[in-house]
Amino acid sequence: MRNLLDFLKEYYHWLLFVFLEVVSGFLLFQFNNYQGSVWFSSANSAMGKIYEWSSGVTKFLTLSEVNEQLTRRNLMLEQQVEMLGRRYTQLTHDSTTMERNEMKFLSQYELIPAKVIDNPLNSKENLMTIDKGSADGVAVDMGVACGNGVVGVVYLVSRHYSVVIPVLNATSSRISCAIRNRGSFGYLHWYGGDPSVAYVEDVPRHAKFKLGEWVVTSGFSSIFPSGVSVGKIEQAYNSRDGLSYKLMIRLSTDFTNLRDVVVISDKSIAERAALLQAARDSISKK
């Protein structure tokens, strides 16, 4: 017994070492999937507060650049609206339907403006934190976009903060997209490395496209409405099994300088989910 106590006294640090490593290993493998890890992540509101202060400072410093970008984007959109409006009136000889359609489209998607407070880009499984949570109407699986294009999907929500899986998350991010005006669709996938380049996979062999054409969201899921910009096609490859194309695209969203985003809260999601559930129930009864 005495020997045992002496032994423990002499070598207790090894036991402690093994114990701490086991705890770390447990945390590493258990929580790195981020399920139920609100406490140990930046959705925790104390951490969120500190990140908010720090991003307040950096935001102020990059304000002029963001302003310039917004102005440019605004100008481009104005031109586009004017051009489309002119074309529409030309085709239909009716200048009021355009306005009505636009209002209808917008009322379907409620937008919640939010600020990015933490946006690391240095791993392959990046996660982004934004400063709006369930209290502001954000819920899991809502789409997040910015003035330049798609950003990601809400993954974890606390009262005042949310964690978003951005496009730049190699394991978890899969956004359904399509080639603008052509309709062939595929899945957006990022492999790590350059934060401005991603790939669209599973594009069917019969799809027609040109380099430099735009890829947009397909609208097949209820996360994003169709037509939100994703990026421009830069190069096309064959997939490994040769059954489909893999497109290299340059993302239109600049993730290295992202401050203001909007969460798209689609009111029809609940309705669609309920309808789907009802359909499943009626099939299983038969």
Place this chain on the structure above:
Amino acid sequence: MARLVNRLVMVVVLLFVQVLVLNHVWLLNVATPLLYVYFAITFPRNTPKGEVLAWCFFFGLIIDTFSNTPGLAAGTLTLIGMIQTYLLELFVPRDSAENLETSAATLGWGKFSTLSGILTLIYCLVFFILEAFNFFDWQLWLLRAVCSAALTLLMMLAIESVRSK
């Protein structure tokens, strides 16, 4: 008591520097300085081993909480704390004090750089191998670990040169 305060100040300063500044550095898409290893390297000689391990684990856990990587820094930093207590013995000069401070001033520049170089390199190798667990690309891993270690070491020596004056 003074040492406890010293440690706590170090925790706060290193935490903020790492989380607010260094975590966002990504030099040439490979190197991220992990300056908080400095915390584990500078434990004085003959600090009780259990104490070193506990400090390292909890400091690592705080870093993890802020960087959304539960267990990663905690586990790796605990490992470094363990190695430090043994490795330091090989570097202390003969007839030196029992509770010798670990710094460039007491060990000499050559020995201190070698000691912190070895520990930082081990840290970066283990850290990035655990982080890249799913996608193993050994060239990228080696590149990231070595570049990050070099950058971290450089910053540490810069801090030492200010402190030793």
